[in-house]
Amino acid sequence: MSEKFWYKVARTIVKAGGLPFPITDGLIKFLQNVITEEQANFLLIFKKPSLSMDQIKAKTDLDDAALDKILNELMHNGIVVSAPSRSTGIMVYRLMGPFPGIFEYSLMRGETNEKSKRFAELAENLFEELSEQAQNNIESLSKLFRQAPAIDRTLPVEKELEVGEEEVLPYEELEKYFEEYGEKENGIALIH
Numbered sequence: 001m002s003e004k005f006w007y008k009v010a011r012t013i014v015k016a017g018g019l020p021f022p023i024t025d026g027l028i029k030f031l032q033n034v035i036t037e038e039q040a041n042f043l044l045i046f047k048k049p050s051l052s053m054d055q056i057k058a059k060t061d062l063d064d065a066a067l068d069k070i071l072n073e074l075m076h077n078g079i080v081v082s083a084p085s086r087s088t089g090i091m092v093y094r095l096m097g098p099f100p101g102i103f104e105y106s107l108m109r110g111e112t113n114e115k116s117k118r119f120a121e122l123a124e125n126l127f128e129e130l131s132e133q134a135q136n137n138i139e140s141l142s143k144l145f146r147q148a149p150a151i152d153r154t155l156p157v158e159k160e161l162e163v164g165e166e167e168v169l170p171y172e173e174l175e176k177y178f179e180e181y182g183e184k185e186n187g188i189a190l191i192h
Helices: 001-018 025-034 036-045 052-060 063-078 099-107 113-137 137-148 173-180
Strands: 050-052 080-084 091-095
Touching: 001 025, 001 036, 001 091, 001 099, 025 091, 025 099, 025 113, 036 063, 050 052, 052 091, 063 080, 099 113, 113 137
Parallel strands: none
Antiparallel strands: 050 091, 080 091
């Protein structure tokens, strides 16, 4: 496929993310190693970052078996994630942005096979490329990031809190906390 095609795929993925991310040769090379041309072409249907299965089927000619196969491969490689919609309960497939997103999901399984090592090398090369670009363009990048939405925020409590013991909980138990506290004002939950 052409350089223009891969640029379009990279742009689709970058637009799905919440943070500005430059489309560089390193990003395109990373994507070419993480996804196939067929998968890349499929990703172009994500004009919006999240689509239901019905929306996906309306945008592609793939039969159910081929669609399941491509979505499962993309989810395995950390390019797409799925979760039920909070409001409707319908399964939604979300295209991940580069960072945070694809880099973490494609490398977080802790595998040490050749494929994972190659992904890690490509990610490291990309971040070295971005670091150099950032140093050369610090002034314009500062303006860009000032306009970007906050990743998180700190709310001052102004009182002493007792720190309890740390405990690892099973997902099913945590899910109860998220259901109870996750929908509160501003989506803020304190779990201890």
